[in-house]
Amino acid sequence: MANKFTGIGSESKQLATWYFTFAAIIFGAQLLFGLVAAIQYVMPGFLFEVVDFNVARMIHINALVVWMVFAMFGSVYYLLPDETGIETIGIKIGKLLFWIFAAAIVVVVLVYLLVQVGPATETTIWFINEGREYIEAPRWADWGIVVVALGFVANLWLTGMSGKRSGIVTVLMADMIAFAGLYLAGMFFTDNIVMDQYWWWWVIHLWVEATWEVFVGAIAAYGLITMIGASRKVVEMWLWIEVAMLFGSGILGIGHHYFWIGTPEYWWEIGALFSALEPLPLVAMFIHVMYDWGKQQGKQNASGEVVSVINNKPAFLWFWMNAFGNFLGAGIWGFFHTLPQVNLYTHGTQFTSAHGHLAFFGAYATILIGMMYIAVQGKNGIKVLKHTKSSIWAVSMIVGGVMGMTIALTIAGYVQVLVSRAQMGATWAGYFDGQQGVWFAQAMDWRLLMGVITFLGFIFLVKDLLSTGKNPVHER
Amino acid sequence: MANKSVWSDNRFWQRSAAWVTGFASVLLIWLTFDTMGQIAIGTDADLQSGVTKRVPGPTVINYKISYEMSTKRGHEVPVIGEKEKFFGRDDYSEEEAGALLHLGKLGSQAKNCMNCHTLLGNGAYYAPDLTKAWLDPAWQDGGTMQAMTGKSTKEEAMAEFLQHPSTYPTHSRMMPNLGITAQEAKGLVAFLKHMSSIDTNGFPRNFGRMQGAVNGK
Numbered sequence: 001m002a003n004k005f006t007g008i009g010s011e012s013k014q015l016a017t018w019y020f021t022f023a024a025i026i027f028g029a030q031l032l033f034g035l036v037a038a039i040q041y042v043m044p045g046f047l048f049e050v051v052d053f054n055v056a057r058m059i060h061i062n063a064l065v066v067w068m069v070f071a072m073f074g075s076v077y078y079l080l081p082d083e084t085g086i087e088t089i090g091i092k093i094g095k096l097l098f099w100i101f102a103a104a105i106v107v108v109v110l111v112y113l114l115v116q117v118g119p120a121t122e123t124t125i126w127f128i129n130e131g132r133e134y135i136e137a138p139r140w141a142d143w144g145i146v147v148v149a150l151g152f153v154a155n156l157w158l159t160g161m162s163g164k165r166s167g168i169v170t171v172l173m174a175d176m177i178a179f180a181g182l183y184l185a186g187m188f189f190t191d192n193i194v195m196d197q198y199w200w201w202w203v204i205h206l207w208v209e210a211t212w213e214v215f216v217g218a219i220a221a222y223g224l225i226t227m228i229g230a231s232r233k234v235v236e237m238w239l240w241i242e243v244a245m246l247f248g249s250g251i252l253g254i255g256h257h258y259f260w261i262g263t264p265e266y267w268w269e270i271g272a273l274f275s276a277l278e279p280l281p282l283v284a285m286f287i288h289v290m291y292d293w294g295k296q297q298g299k300q301n302a303s304g305e306v307v308s309v310i311n312n313k314p315a316f317l318w319f320w321m322n323a324f325g326n327f328l329g330a331g332i333w334g335f336f337h338t339l340p341q342v343n344l345y346t347h348g349t350q351f352t353s354a355h356g357h358l359a360f361f362g363a364y365a366t367i368l369i370g371m372m373y374i375a376v377q378g379k380n381g382i383k384v385l386k387h388t389k390s391s392i393w394a395v396s397m398i399v400g401g402v403m404g405m406t407i408a409l410t411i412a413g414y415v416q417v418l419v420s421r422a423q424m425g426a427t428w429a430g431y432f433d434g435q436q437g438v439w440f441a442q443a444m445d446w447r448l449l450m451g452v453i454t455f456l457g458f459i460f461l462v463k464d465l466l467s468t469g470k471n472p473v474h475e476r
Numbered sequence: 477m478a479n480k481s482v483w484s485d486n487r488f489w490q491r492s493a494a495w496v497t498g499f500a501s502v503l504l505i506w507l508t509f510d511t512m513g514q515i516a517i518g519t520d521a522d523l524q525s526g527v528t529k530r531v532p533g534p535t536v537i538n539y540k541i542s543y544e545m546s547t548k549r550g551h552e553v554p555v556i557g558e559k560e561k562f563f564g565r566d567d568y569s570e571e572e573a574g575a576l577l578h579l580g581k582l583g584s585q586a587k588n589c590m591n592c593h594t595l596l597g598n599g600a601y602y603a604p605d606l607t608k609a610w611l612d613p614a615w616q617d618g619g620t621m622q623a624m625t626g627k628s629t630k631e632e633a634m635a636e637f638l639q640h641p642s643t644y645p646t647h648s649r650m651m652p653n654l655g656i657t658a659q660e661a662k663g664l665v666a667f668l669k670h671m672s673s674i675d676t677n678g679f680p681r682n683f684g685r686m687q688g689a690v691n692g693k
Contacts, residue, residue, distance in 0.1 A: 037602075040602070040649075041602070044647075044648045044649040044650065045648075048642075048650065048652060049642070049652045049653060052592075052652040053591070053592050053600070053602045054588045054589075054591035054592045054600070054602075054652075055588075055591075057591045057592070057600050057602070058588060058591045116588075117586060117587050117588055117654050117655065118586050119586060119655075119657070119660070120579055120580075120582040120583030120586045120587070120660045120663060120664075121582060121586065122582070124582075124585075124586035125582070125585060125586065128586070129585075129586075129588060130585060131584065131585030131586060131587070131588045131589065131590060131591075132585060132590065133590050133591065133598065133599055133600070136588070136591075167486065167490070170490075189582075189585075190581075191517070191534075191574070191577050191578050191581045192515070192516075192517045192531055193581065193584075193595060193596065193667075193671060193674070194515045194530070194531050194596070194674060195512075195515060195516075195517075195531075196581075197595075197596055197598060198508075198511065198512075198515065233486065236486055237484065237485075237486045237489055240486060240489035240490045240492070240493045241489050241492075241493075243493040243497070244489065244492050244493040244496045244497070247493070247496060247497040247500055247501075248496040248497070248500055251497070251500035251501055251504055252500050252503060252504055254504065257598075258511075259677060259679070260596060260597050260676045260677055260678075260679030261596040261597070261598070261676065262515055262530050262531055262596065262674045262675060262676055263511050263514070263515055263530075264510070264511060264514050264515075264530070265677055266507075267511075268677070270507070344678065344679060344680075344681050345681065347597040347679060348594040348597035348598065348599070348601065348605050349601060350601055352601070353601055416601075421680065421681070421682075422681075422682075425680075425681075425682040425683055425684055425685045426605060426608075426680035426681070426682065426683050426684075427604070427612050427613060427614065427683065427684050428604045428609070428612050428614045428646075429613070429614055431603075431604035431605070432604075432646070432647050435647075435649070436647075
């Protein structure tokens with residue numbers, strides 16, 4: 001039977017590594033097309049009418065969603081045998097669905113790149129792109145995603161019901177069914193743009209500010225048990241508290257997207273109140289990681305044996321970055337502009353983009369990279385996985401690069417808010433007055449530079465993930 | 477067991493999580509029902525009898541739209557005024573106007589507008605927000621765009637620009653040619669005009685005020 005250190009022999013863990021590998025490739029695509037878009041801000045003629053900003057940006061954000069979903073599926077397939085004590089049920093179907101999913105993604109991206117846009121007909125919505133930010137995937141692919149997600153949820157449920165159903169598995173079972181079901185809210189066409197955006201936010205917000213956050217809570221719980229031997233009882237109690245806090249604030253926090261899209265005024269109060277509470281669970285999650293780490297290390301030290309309790313250094317560092325980055329990117333940067341009095345001016349500016357970059361990275365990219373390191377450890381039967389030069393360079397450059405981009409975009413956002421919005425009244429001319437300001441232009445130069453640093457860090461990350469398993473430095 | 481506190485009991489927190497999630501979900505669903513009623517698209521009869529809807533019917537393209545400060549609500553709101561010609565007509569039927577809006581909304585998705593522009597403030601930040609684009613001073617009589625495109629009405633100027641965007645560069649950052657046909661352009665302009673009539677609770681603030689034009693007039 002599989003245990004915490006050996007993924008060897010488990011088909012579920014093998015499938016997890018497939019998911020992680022494909023996720024890493026798509027992660028690379030996300031960064032490359034992000035660079036194209038960043039270059040276009042600095043040099044607008046770059047690839048003009050070849051790969052325009054709309055195409056580059058669409059691939060940038062779609063690749064983001066897709067690699068994260070792949071890595072999330074991978075994480076679940078990885079931890080299921082450990083948690084339930086049995087091999088994942090329906091693993092053969094899981095493997096088949098992986099290939100269907102991966103092939104569909106490749107086709108979708110090729111069509112984005114080669115066809116790009118179509119005539120104003122339903123056919124375009126069905127076969128080229130749906131033109132709705134984050135969920136641009138054409139309708140045929142939507143149905144494919146629904147089938148694959150249902151297969152994944154079925155595997156998770158069947159395994160959870162047959163094996164040992166831990167608190168972590170119970171949370172994941174409930175969370176993943178909501179995650180898959182919410183996608184349906186984004187699969188219809190309407191002439192009414194207000195109705196369109198109302199339901200569109202059910203997918204986007206209830207994913208990233210509710211179900212995905214709960215997923216992260218469950219993965220963090222698994223990571224703490226696996227990496228530092230934290231007490232399951234304590235970790236799972238925290239997990240339930242986090243679920244209550246995350247869903248309690250996040251579900252109605254959706255109101256902060258309903259301030260200005262044509263929806264009634266009462267969303268001002270509801271959105272402001274509940275979204276202002278959203279950072280609280282993120283603070284709690286950070287404290288939880290620090291507390292458990294200190295407690296376990298203290299216990300170890302008290303026994304007279306002064307060695308680290310962490311059995312996977314790079315993974316734990318990424319999990320720590322997650323705990324802090326989630327709080328900073330989603331919590332602080334989100335709270336900056338969540339009150340309607342502020343959001344009236346910041347809505348639709350680079351401010352949102354700054355928050356988006358740090359939140360997606362801090363809340364999700366970090367912990368999923370951490371899970372990839374846990375899989376490398378398991379796959380190679382390593383007892384203590386240590387840092388290498390590459391793992392240190394990777395984390396430093398990626399974290400530094402994303403922080404740098406976030407700060408640059410925040411400054412660009414300030415310029416936009418003050419010049420284009422407050423001073424110039426948000427018109428076409430006002431928009432370009434802001435864009436052409438020296439501070440805005442400098443911020444965009446810095447963003448590009450920091451983007452390049454992030455990409456170089458990604459190369460170190462890939463190198464490390466591919467090679468560290470064979471490195472003799474680790475304890476086996 | 478008697479001394480065990482409920483605050484460190486996993487089952488207590490599990491139940492709390494279920495109750496909190498259930499309560500929040502029920503409240504969201506209830507509010508959604510209310511919102512659905514308020515954001516349903518209006519009808520031609522509403523427009524003729526002066527009933528204000530948050531999202532007016534498609535025949536709003538037959539009317540003049542402006543964006544004016546409401547002292548009662550403390551922010552600007554769209555105001556639907558007298559009849560105004562749109563591509564030479566102000567008598568579009570509900571079906572005709574609905575078909576134009578349908579074409580325009582489909583076009584806005586098929587041409588991926590949202591990955592450069594923002595619509596109702598959502599989308600990408602590479603190009604101007606389109607929420608009140610119809611009311612932008614640049615497109616009005618005497619604005620720069622009518623002169624540049626050689627057209628004498630704003631709808632014709634907008635349609636011409638949409639079909640040949642890189643022929644009329646306004647900045648080094650240009651809109652690419654997206655293969656928009658004349659009919660699609662007409663639909664897109666109808667979609668933009670309709671969007672400008674949506675009550676967005678005062679977003680964007682002060683729109684058009686700083687350009688010499690008063691409230692989009």
